[in-house]
Amino acid sequence: MHPKKTITIVSAVVILLFVYYAGNVSPVVSDETYTYIAGLSWYKNYDEGQKAAIEEDKPMLVYFWATWCEFCKKLETEVYPNTQVNKILEEDFVLVAINIDDNKKDADAFGVWVPPNEKFITPQGEVMDEIGGYMPEDRFLVILRQVKVNYDSRKTG
Amino acid sequence: MNTGDTILYAISALIVATVVLLVLNQVPRKRFKDDTSLRRALDAFSDIDAPLMWLLRAIGALLIIDLSILTYYFYTTELTMNYVWTFSSKYLPLVYKLSGVLAGQQGTIFFWCVLVGVSSLWLSETKKNTDFMKRTQIVVLVLCLFFAAMTLKDSPFKTIYEVYGDEIPSDFVPDEGSGLNPLLIDPWMAVHPPIIFIAYGLMTVPFALAVVYLYSSIKGAPKKVYKEWADNVITWCRVSWIFLTLGIAIGGFWAYKVLGWGGFWAWDPVETSSLVPWFLLTGALHALVEHRKDPSKYNILAPLLVAWSFALIMYATVVTRSGFFESVHAFDAGETGFYLIIATAIIAALPLLLAIISYIKTKKDEEEGDVTFVNQANLFYITIILFIIFTFISFWGITFPAIKGFTSNTKIGIEASFYNIWSYPVVILLMLLAGLCLNYMPKTKNESIKEFLVFAVMTAVFGFIKPTDAWELMEYSPSIGIAGKPGFYMFIGSISILSFIPPSVYLAYSAVERFKTRHITPKRRKVTKGIGILIIHIGAALIVLGSVFSYGFDSEFPVTLNKLEEGKLTIIPGTPYGVELVNFKTVYEYKDARGEESESEATVGLSVFEFYDDIHTGIDEEYQVHGTVAEAIKTEHNTYLRLVEGSEELWVATSLADVPSGVNVIVTGIVQLNFPSSFLNKSFPVLLLASDLRISQGQTPQAARETVSTTQVVDVAIYEGKNEIARGAAKSVAYFNGNIERVMIDRGLKGDVYVILNGISGNTISLDLRIKPLINLLWVGIIFFTFGMIAVLVSEFTPKKQKARKKKDV
Numbered sequence: 030m031h032p033k034k035t036i037t038i039v040s041a042v043v044i045l046l047f048v049y050y051a052g053n054v055s056p057v058v059s060d061e062t063y064t065y066i067a068g069l070s071w072y073k074n075y076d077e078g079q080k081a082a083i084e085e086d087k088p089m090l091v092y093f094w095a096t097w098c099e100f101c102k103k104l105e106t107e108v109y110p111n112t113q114v115n116k117i118l119e120e121d122f123v124l125v126a127i128n129i130d131d132n133k134k135d136a137d138a139f140g141v142w143v144p145p146n147e148k149f150i151t152p153q154g155e156v157m158d159e160i161g162g163y164m165p166e167d168r169f170l171v172i173l174r175q176v177k178v179n180y181d182s183r184k185t186g
Numbered sequence: 187m188n189t190g191d192t193i194l195y196a197i198s199a200l201i202v203a204t205v206v207l208l209v210l211n212q213v214p215r216k217r218f219k220d221d222t223s224l225r226r227a228l229d230a231f232s233d234i235d236a237p238l239m240w241l242l243r244a245i246g247a248l249l250i251i252d253l254s255i256l257t258y259y260f261y262t263t264e265l266t267m268n269y270v271w272t273f274s275s276k277y278l279p280l281v282y283k284l285s286g287v288l289a290g291q292q293g294t295i296f297f298w299c300v301l302v303g304v305s306s307l308w309l310s311e312t313k314k315n316t317d318f319m320k321r322t323q324i325v326v327l328v329l330c331l332f333f334a335a336m337t338l339k340d341s342p343f344k345t346i347y348e349v350y351g352d353e354i355p356s357d358f359v360p361d362e363g364s365g366l367n368p369l370l371i372d373p374w375m376a377v378h379p380p381i382i383f384i385a386y387g388l389m390t391v392p393f394a395l396a397v398v399y400l401y402s403s404i405k406g407a408p409k410k411v412y413k414e415w416a417d418n419v420i421t422w423c424r425v426s427w428i429f430l431t432l433g434i435a436i437g438g439f440w441a442y443k444v445l446g447w448g449g450f451w452a453w454d455p456v457e458t459s460s461l462v463p464w465f466l467l468t469g470a471l472h473a474l475v476e477h478r479k480d481p482s483k484y485n486i487l488a489p490l491l492v493a494w495s496f497a498l499i500m501y502a503t504v505v506t507r508s509g510f511f512e513s514v515h516a517f518d519a520g521e522t523g524f525y526l527i528i529a530t531a532i533i534a535a536l537p538l539l540l541a542i543i544s545y546i547k548t549k550k551d552e553e554e555g556d557v558t559f560v561n562q563a564n565l566f567y568i569t570i571i572l573f574i575i576f577t578f579i580s581f582w583g584i585t586f587p588a589i590k591g592f593t594s595n596t597k598i599g600i601e602a603s604f605y606n607i608w609s610y611p612v613v614i615l616l617m618l619l620a621g622l623c624l625n626y627m628p629k630t631k632n633e634s635i636k637e638f639l640v641f642a643v644m645t646a647v648f649g650f651i652k653p654t655d656a657w658e659l660m661e662y663s664p665s666i667g668i669a670g671k672p673g674f675y676m677f678i679g680s681i682s683i684l685s686f687i688p689p690s691v692y693l694a695y696s697a698v699e700r701f702k703t704r705h706i707t708p709k710r711r712k713v714t715k716g717i718g719i720l721i722i723h724i725g726a727a728l729i730v731l732g733s734v735f736s737y738g739f740d741s742e743f744p745v746t747l748n749k750l751e752e753g754k755l756t757i758i759p760g761t762p763y764g765v766e767l768v769n770f771k772t773v774y775e776y777k778d779a780r781g782e783e784s785e786s787e788a789t790v791g792l793s794v795f796e797f798y799d800d801i802h803t804g805i806d807e808e809y810q811v812h813g814t815v816a817e818a819i820k821t822e823h824n825t826y827l828r829l830v831e832g833s834e835e836l837w838v839a840t841s842l843a844d845v846p847s848g849v850n851v852i853v854t855g856i857v858q859l860n861f862p863s864s865f866l867n868k869s870f871p872v873l874l875l876a877s878d879l880r881i882s883q884g885q886t887p888q889a890a891r892e893t894v895s896t897t898q899v900v901d902v903a904i905y906e907g908k909n910e911i912a913r914g915a916a917k918s919v920a921y922f923n924g925n926i927e928r929v930m931i932d933r934g935l936k937g938d939v940y941v942i943l944n945g946i947s948g949n950t951i952s953l954d955l956r957i958k959p960l961i962n963l964l965w966v967g968i969i970f971f972t973f974g975m976i977a978v979l980v981s982e983f984t985p986k987k988q989k990a991r992k993k994k995d996v
Binding site: 033035036037040043044047050051052054055056058059060061064065066068102105106 | 558559564571578579582586597598599608665666668
């Protein structure tokens with residue numbers, strides 16, 4: 030075979046391999062039910078999150094975000110992955126992440142149009158606390174613990 | 187209908203007329219028998235040069251007039267024009283008023299239309315109207331018509347009355363426009379869009395030339411056609427390449443300066459989409475150079491690459507404008523996006539179809555030729571293929587998530603690491619091979635290959651040298667979604683950054699060797715061209731080194747300073763760096779005094795509003811507050827002052843002082859809650875016990891004047907050990923429609939010291955200090971690219987003039 034043909038065929042194969050491999054290993058940001066942030070699964074809409082919260086008897090963290098929001102990226106890369114924060118989120122909260130561009134219904138229902146916004150909500154739908162904006166991990170951790178304590182004391186009290 | 191649209195309708199009609207005229211002129215006569223009425227009718231269109239020239243002049247002139255009208259609306263801030271109202275304001279400086287023309291989708295599409303029309307005019311004025319050129323004009327004009335139609339569909343010339351109809355009174359004139367996005371209020375952003383769009387507009391012509399050439403080559407293009415195509419396309423491509431390079435670089439420079447991300451490149455879909463055609467165009471230029479020397483080389487590939495470079499430019503517009511792709515460039519979507527997608531699909535498919543037909547028809551002509559593997563032609567072919575793969579990686583990065591999203595409702599996250607990891611092997615190989623190609627001589631083949639191998643081995647060895655983890659390309663851990671740790675990503679990520687050095691050095695070295703062996707001649711033309719090629723390739727090496735090292739060894743340190751501690755040096759723990767607060771001030775820019783900035787002393791510290799805002803969340807040790815004295819009461823030991831700002835008031839107690847009411851003061855002290863005063867016989871819920879009181883001199887209270895912007899300026903000096911390494915001001919500017927950070931950049935040969943003002947809360951100033959090593963190599967590389975290509979262009983233009991002179995002399 031003429032070398033040029035060989036080169037062409039080899040490069041076509043390289044491109045196909047790239048497409049196949051890159052396609053398989055690229056991080057999945059979300060599927061039908063969940064959005065994946067900081068290694069955790071977040072419900073994509075409020076109703077499903079609430080159902081899970083009732084079942085598990087845990088408060089919800091409803092996180093409103095957008096792809097173009099720089100402080101959301103900061104939250105997702107610096108705050109949520111923090112070991113302590115991540116552990117509490119995983120164990121003690123039902124997580125809901127609402128993309129305010131995709132899920133206008135929930136964003137409107139809570140009147141959120143400036144991301145990031147984080148609301149702590151009981152399974153019954155009562156907003157216990159909220160953070161309007163970005164918050165560094167140390168302060169975020171304090172609030173998480175407070176909400177957890179408040180919620181537990183409500184249950185016992 | 188408004189004037190602008192009317193003119194555009196007239197232009198569209200003229201374009202249709204011109205295209206019809208050209209088509210009638212180009213219909214093959216052979217198909218019709220002589221002497222039929224149809225043939226006679228067609229013969230009437232066999233000489234159209236004069237009307238064609240005037241039609242194109244009319245189209246070009248009207249387009250320029252129409253653009254001038256739109257520009258004039260921005261110049262005078264004609265707020266009854268919806269587009270002006272949306273993107274401009276009376277208070278903006280002239281240059282930013284004018285940049286409003288390209289601030290939105292409607293304006294940019296229209297600008298593109300004008301550029302295409304002007305390119306068509308340029309083509310007809312500078313070249314003979316041969317059949318090949320006439321056919322090219324047909325394609326160019328059809329594209330111009332498309333952009334004109336898109337402009338008319340969503341016109342920048344609509345008045346607010348046309349847009350809002352009955353919702354507003356018919357005599358309503360807005361007082362003020364919505365203003366320009368503060369991010370765009372920057373000199374670099376004023377030039378970035380026009381330069382990018384000039385590149386986009388100019389590329390229409392190479393596309394048209396390529397399509398017509400591919401069409402002609404189906405029947406075996408005659409030599410005359412080949413020459414016309416090859417000589418013209420390369421110049422247009424080179425000029426577009428200069429603009430595209432500058433446009434992308436200026437965008438990156440702006441991002442570095444204004445966005446405060448600390449980087450010039452984020453692999454954001456819109457940035458990436460402008461880089462994709464650049465890669466392919468660069469590959470196309472390499473193919474064109476060879477194709478121009480020998481028509482049989484890259485006869486199909488070269489025009490196809492040129493045409494696809496334009497298709498990718500259209501694709502970039504789809505990415506930016508259609509809203510199909512999510513990105514930080516959150517522009518508005520709409521039907522325009524849909525039409526752009528259809529047009530892009532046609533623009534990509536047409537040349538491919540022609541190329542396939544041409545390939546099938548001319549296949550038998552292909553010779554077996556030289557079947558050795560290592561020869562110049564094959565090496566060159568591989569470099570072009572690498573450019574194509576490089577293009578495809580970036581193209582796939584923006585396209586794949588969209589495809590996946592449409593087909594499976596699954597979102598895929600493509601981050602910078604995707605592009606960096608996949609591009610790495612391609613860039614390394616490309617630089618090594620380019621080095622070999624530049625310096626390859628059949629005579630000294632073995633020596634060249636030896637050199638290549640030495641550098642290739644060095645690259646591999648350097649890949650292992652990493653004193654610490656910081657020397658690795660990256661730690662692969664995607665910040666989004668769920669992902670495994672794929673072997674290939676982990677492997678590439680663990681390679682040392684130093685592996686970029688041997689290929690860069692080899693590329694630069696080969697470029698110098700090539701210049702020495704081939705371009706040192708008495709012929710000025712050849713020398714100029716040689717210098718051009720030399721510095722373009724050195725530029726490429728510098729750009730790679732600058733970007734890789736500035737990102738790889740970038741270090742970032744958060745710092746907090748106290749507003750009240752001017753002159754204090756804060757050492758950043760664990761680093762040799764220290765930051766001294768030299769000065770803090772707030773600067774106002776007033777609407778009624780455009781350009782005159784006033785620095786108000788009275789704004790040291792917090793206003794009364796800001797004070798209450800701050801103590802709401804917790805009380806600091808000490809506060810500095812400024813305000814206007816509304817009332818002053820003297821007791822035996824103290825003076826009590828009532829500071830006001832709007833409806834808020836704050837009581838301040840100081841040692842005895844004569845303070846007339848109405849003056850502005852700055853007080854510093856501690857906060858007391860529920861403070862009882864026996865002398866005044868009352869209790870203050872909040873009282874500031876001032877240890878320091880200053881009366882500020884005759885300032886106009888800021889509330890009385892409307893401000894355009896409020897800038898907080900933090901002057902800092904950065905120290906490394908005991909040496910001051912940088913000094914400057916990091917600023918945060920608040921406009922009514924948003925804030926922007928103006929970073930402090932102190933450039934140096936070793937790199938930049940970069941300070942971002944993150945925010946100010948109470949007396950706490952938080953900064954980010956970044957050290958960016960070797961970043962300026964990147965900008966030097968861009969300058970090399972530009973001047974190198976200009977040198978290449980110049981080298982080709984000179985002899986033509988000489989030829990003309992010679993002809994005259996004869």
